[in-house]
Amino acid sequence: MKLSLFWFRRDLRLEDNTALYAAIQSSENVLPLFIFDDNILEELPANDARVSFIYDTLRDINERLRQCSSSIMVLKGNPKEIWKEVLEKYEIDTVFANKDYEPYAIARDKEIEVLLSDSGVEFKLFKDQVVHEEAQVMKQDGTPYTVFTPYKNKWLSQYIQKDLLPPINKKNFYNVVYSFPKISDLGFEASAIKVRPYNLQEIGDYAETRNFPAIDSTSYLGPHLRFGTIGVRQILAQLKSSDIAFTNELIWREFFMQILFHFPQVVTQNFRSKYDGIQWLNNEDDFKKWCEGKTGYPMVDAGMRQLNQTGYMHNRVRMITAGFLCKHLLIDWRWGEAYFAEKLLDYELSSNNGNWQWAAGTGCDAAPYFRIFNPIEQLKKFDSEGKYINKWLPDYGTSAYPLPMIEHKFARERALSKYKSEMKK
Known part of the structure; x- marks a missing residue:
């Protein structure tokens, strides 16, 4: 049986997930995969709070998938070596994933794309973690902006709010239930520091309260955006036109992303x-x-x-x-x-x-x-x-x-x- 694989990375959610939606739409057997990447993790302590958050989020997603007789395959190691093992074990036609724009991720994906191509497997990447990608908001001469305000103005002029992707068809997940590893099996331990749930209720007061730390009125969206437990489109869909101060923070995020992409020496x-x-x-x-x-x-x-x-x-x-x-x-x-x-x-x-x-x-x-x-x-x-x-x-x-x-x-x-x-x- 030929499978399509969906590779979870910075998009740890089932809702409004571009590459996952594309995978489910085009294949009747989608196997979700997450790789704990040794190249990243080797520099982190065993009880790193971000690793605990990723683990807990994956476990929650896995529980939801088990309700439709599926699960996530969770592996740990060097991504290239992991993919070699996966290619030997499964007959795969396509791998779906959402783009990542950091230097390490770009190099990793190029390497994996060559490996998959050599095995006759297509690697499809999708825009998901941003509204505008690295080359979509550019000056008239085709060069990147290096000053925020003109970038912001161009970003806003090009922004069109799109409908969120409809719920995915869970029948199209590959019907296999893998045992979900214990956190200790992966070489980690639970952290005492926890990621707080995000809060979008007080965004209307953001411009007035954002500079006063004692008020504690911030959204706590940061880690959730970083690891994709909520998507940027979903956040923007909940904002009003008056929430420009908060919208600006999301635009700053994409401004710095495109700076890093075009000027990796920074x-x-x-x-x-x-x-x-x-x-x-x-x-x-x-x-x-x-x-x-x-x-x-x-x-x-x-x-x-x-x-x-x-x-x-x-x-x-x-x-x-x-x-x-x-x-x-x-x-x-x-x-x-x-x-x-x-x-x-x-x-x-x-x-x-x-x-x-x-x-x-x-x-x-x-x-x-x-x-x-x-x-x-x-x-x-x-x-x-x-x-x-x-x-x-x-x-x-x-x-x-x-x-x-x-x-x-x-x-x-x-x-x-x-x-x-x-x-x-």
């Missing part, structure tokens, strides 16, 4: 090469204090402790903590980016990279180097009653809380001098 390099001459201080003791939330600046410390304990950090606070690391401590943005990549539940390479380069002033559409947030003023402005900092800093106001590790005025003047003197003209 993973390790400044987007603006004129900043390559900056000699970062990179003091390891200073970095350790920042990581642990012991800088003596309450807004910075509260954010870092929230991150360390929960895997989340409020967006306004992300800007403050990132700016502090780069401009107060003069530590390379790549150090901070790597730490966030390790801790954030919603870590996404393109957004993490883009936002860190924004904070450092080295990115495509960045805060100018002379914009240096004053953490004390930010606290007064966005947490005037101290509700946020008191939640995350039980030692605040006691002798155990550290004094500021550096004076703001001195740090600001030092950063300005360094940027001015060391950036290339």
